[in-house]
Amino acid sequence: QSALTQPPSASGSPGQSVAISCTGTSSDIGGYDAVFWFQQHPGKAPKLLIYEVSKRPSGVPDRFSGSKSGNTASLTVSGLQAEDEADYYCSSYAGSSNFRIFGGGTKLTVL
Amino acid sequence: DVQLVESGGGLVQPGGSLRLSCAASGFTFSSYWMHWVRQVPGKGLVWVSRINSAETSRTYADSVKGRFTVSRDNTKNTLYLQMSSLSAEDTAVYYCTRSDWFDYWGQGTLVTVSS
Numbered sequence: 001q002s003a004l005t006q007p008p009s010a011s012g013s014p015g016q017s018v019a020i021s022c023t024g025t026s027s028d029i030g031g032y033d034a035v036f037w038f039q040q041h042p043g044k045a046p047k048l049l050i051y052e053v054s055k056r057p058s059g060v061p062d063r064f065s066g067s068k069s070g071n072t073a074s075l076t077v078s079g080l081q082a083e084d085e086a087d088y089y090c091s092s093y094a095g096s097s098n099f100r101i102f103g104g105g106t107k108l109t110v111l
Numbered sequence: 112d113v114q115l116v117e118s119g120g121g122l123v124q125p126g127g128s129l130r131l132s133c134a135a136s137g138f139t140f141s142s143y144w145m146h147w148v149r150q151v152p153g154k155g156l157v158w159v160s161r162i163n164s165a166e167t168s169r170t171y172a173d174s175v176k177g178r179f180t181v182s183r184d185n186t187k188n189t190l191y192l193q194m195s196s197l198s199a200e201d202t203a204v205y206y207c208t209r210s211d212w213f214d215y216w217g218q219g220t221l222v223t224v225s226s
Contacts, residue, residue: 003155036212036213038213045216046216047216048215051212089155091156091158091213097170100213102155102157102158103155105156
């Protein structure tokens, strides 16, 4: 099972919105509403931002939103803040044997 | 507060073995699926293994199948990963994470396979 495809980098100025895409196949993203997004700051553990395509855990600001169309999922960060500068990973359920695959990560830079 | 604390990482020679532990607190450990995810420093995340709450179901990534064994002790609130036949490709930070949502993560433990 190949990894999901994310752009290696994205950027935006404070206050702007940025969207990060995550492309898979009908065997993962397109086949299930089980897409997750994680934020990882340098030297830290990943943090769950979005689960089941568009749901936010308690404590995650509503500036973070998720969506899916076909085999592509997206994470949108609105009202960019300096602390949003981090690596972002998408993940999808990929069947009972492979279970979960990740994207290669996108480094978000706040200009 | 939910806490996951990994331990057991270190330097091991190719072909060697290592057992990682993940001590859980702040939640009912015996009620949750638990997972291991690894990350080569500077690279992306890779799912490794999962185990259900009753230890009756285990799943592994193809890259570790037959070499790694996941287990848990619900009386000690601890998750384990027994790793054998290690190679340089297994060098990574190993994280334990809770539930199929991966909603809480430990801080990770670094495993380095090198002679």
